Amino acid sequence: MRPLDRILGSAGCFGLGEDFREREGHLNVPQRHIEQIDGEQVRLGQWLSNLRRRRSSLSPQRRAALDELGL
Secondary structure: OHHHHHHHHHHHHHHHHHHHHHHOOOOOOOOOOOOEOEEEEOOOOHHHHHHHHHHHHOOOOHHHHHHHHOO
């Protein structure tokens, strides 16, 4: 499995988070959760967990995107 950013780019990763939230009604994604995108397994839970942990060191634009996503 490749890192999610390398498969979708950041905009696509945020879109995947939005899709999960719409489908499940929340963004409490388990760290080991894997989504299938075009036959590729992507680690959505790990990506979100990493963003939450590194939030304070992210650029203002990425933090704003996280706020918009609801993280």
